[in-house]
Amino acid sequence: MIGLDFRLVQGAFTLDITAQLDRPITALFGPSGAGKTTVLDAVAGLRRPASGSILIGDRVVFDSERSVNVPARSRHVGYVAQDVALFPHMSVRRNVLYGRRKGQKLSLDTVTRMLEIEPLLDREVPQLSGGERQRVALARALMSAPELLLLDEPLAAVDVERRRRILPYIERVRDQMRVPIVYVTHDHAEAAQLADEVILLERGRIIGRER
């Protein structure tokens, strides 16, 4: 369960979010500028809300009243940002292993097989296509054994043909890893296809939920 109840101010923009997310895949859906990415940044610990609280499972990672603000590195959140941000100076293998946690049960083999990136492991990042980058970023996030996976427009940078090929990977992650996923998109069809619940966001507020 992900508990969101916070306000975040960013210049003239205010994000005011109250929601409990308890489905395997939740989509945050809304037009650009609605604050979707800002929600993910706040959950990941990259942006600090002005007030409120954020819960991941049974862990309080942010609570302004109790002065709790767990740093991003300790939140155990896998975040695949829209730009993916694979480290350009490392091979694919080093990228994928970067966040591997000690005592991690998940093996590199399992993840690379599931996402079909074994042939890419010894390549350099600049040689990868958009779709390959998405899978490598997904693998890198999974190897850190996250308790929650945040995906920001994972299909925005790839063409329609590749979309159809990447969606099954995300479904595999849901089915095999059992990590809850919060998925940001501005495409309603995509949201409806993948998510168990769709949260509609507009100008920093939740204006509707569909299950």
Add this chain to the structure above:
Amino acid sequence: MLRAEIWEITGFTMATAALATLLMVPPGLFLAWLLARGRFHGRLIVDTAISLPLVMPPVATGLVLLAMVAPRGPVGRVLARAGIEVVFTWKAVVLAMAVMGLPLFVRTVRAGIEQVDRRYEAAAATLGAGPLRVFFTVTLPLARPAVLAGAVLGFARALGEFGATIMIAGSIPGATRTLAVAIYSFAETGRDGDAALLVAVSAAIAFVALAAANWISSRQGVQA
């Protein structure tokens, strides 16, 4: 002038400048990171203070250093207790060179760090990396061209150091005499030919060092 003397002066200058460059790297990296990424009060003051040696008369910087590392100075007293003597030794030469080269190193590296996309650092943080690991595995490798260019510039500046060196190290043949200091001493004592020879040596070394810095910058697109 004896060929051995040229070699001795040149070798001493290169060695002390290299040591000075090594000495400026750890504090220089930290300061560059602090100025590029830190958010704290008094940033402007730190920024300005680091650059002071660039614009202050080097002899003035030398005098401040002398006051600090002299046997009765605040730093010198501690060093003296440990049996370390700085003033008028090769250590003073290295210190003067490091202090004078540091601003160039910091400015270059800082510009390089500012160009590193913060999204990579954010990604590393969400993958569990603490600030030190983020710096050494992400920020520093991505800013590497700027670090190299900064080190070469700092080294080049150290090679030519004169004002601060003469204040805290003097011009002792075979002990603290660098190229710059030797040129001055020779010219002053009428050994114009020897001075000219050392000018040629300095120019050659400086040319190579600067060309190297420019080459690194142009190849990797960093502003030095």
